[in-house]
Amino acid sequence: MLNLSLPLRLQLSLVIVVGAALLKHDAWYGLSVYAAIALLWAWLLRAPIRQLGGLLGTELIFLSLLTLPLGWQKASFLLVRSLICLLAMNSFLLTLPPHSFGIALKSLPVPAPIKENLLLAGQYMEILLSEVTRMQRSAQLRGLTGTAVWLRYTSAAMIGALYLRSLDRAERVYAAMVARGYNGQLPIDSNLRPKERFTLLLAWVIAAAITVTSYKI
């Protein structure tokens, strides 16, 4: 796999997404360039093909429902463009090491308050998932087996318990933050190294050139 830091991987994925999303409508030439870049990106990241295919298939079904009423010509361009964006982002997400979404998230080029909220939400999701896993294991050890039974249990007793557990946990985490001087701002560093910054700048320049060209041809 390509040896790039997670923040840089996220930012490069975003360059492809933003560049493709801003292409002029019906600019198939530009779209094919982005398609090639997205495929190369997926290959460089060594995205697992089977999982990637499954995810893209599911996402495209939903997208088709939204775009097909616009007519074939418009829908086909939108679908291919969405496919390229999804290919880039899914390749990134599927190759993230476990529990490292937050590490990548902190490099998002958005204002600090939004970033902090995203970061805490990401961490909260981790907590929620670990609580679900624990509850699932605990239920299984006490004889609750099979997906159907688990789903029935999930729909009834578990939601309330999960809410209380996660709320309790969130309160304890907040107490730990306060005890270490939390004053409403998370100290987040996401500085890219000079070499990484140059790579990112180069990627933006290439993307801008392709996208701007699509309006001139």
Next chain:
Amino acid sequence: MVYAYSRQEPVLQRISFSLNKGDRVALMGATGSGKSTLLENLIGLKEPQSGKITINGIPVQPKTLPQIRRQIGFSFQDANDQLFMPTILEDVTFGPRNYGMSAAAASDRARQLLADFGLEAYANRSAHELSGGQRRLAALAAILALEPTILILDEPTNGLDPAWRRHLAQVLFKLPVEVILIASHDLHWLGRVTQRALVLSGGRIQIDGDIQPLLQDGTTLDQLGLPVDW
């Protein structure tokens, strides 16, 4: 001081004690005796119904909490609650940076602490990738990064194997803190790292004295719900 969870029998009643510079104190008591509640009162996470807590002459009140918490390093019972940043390094630098230390200085201090605990290889990884014992050590590193003068640890040896328990004891001996208060059920470990024992039972401090004679007195400990050999 007195503390009760709403409309219930007080968990802590007429608690009174003082800790002096140089004290290494064990807070002992059976499960549910109120040890964690007492510790949380000390750093203002809970507010007593009556009574007063003073740290270095400063009363623990909402307006003095930042000042109080700057002096106290508090480690929670569950290390998972204490690690909330994306990476271990950021978790350890969280406290110092909140108190105005530069990112570079905080990072240097954090890396040194992580190296002391054998966690330098995990600095840029998520806490979810660590074992229970490693998380405990990372949480302690996060506390020590604040260079507190008072250290309060709630069940610090939970999930640590004997080698790490010994290592933790050695680290504690070297720390330049003025007071250490440790709540734990690990009586033998407490006997090695503390000199004085406070024993909570029935919401009160039943014993306040030297820990060694107490650890020899199996009958008393048994009566307080702390059988030594179990």
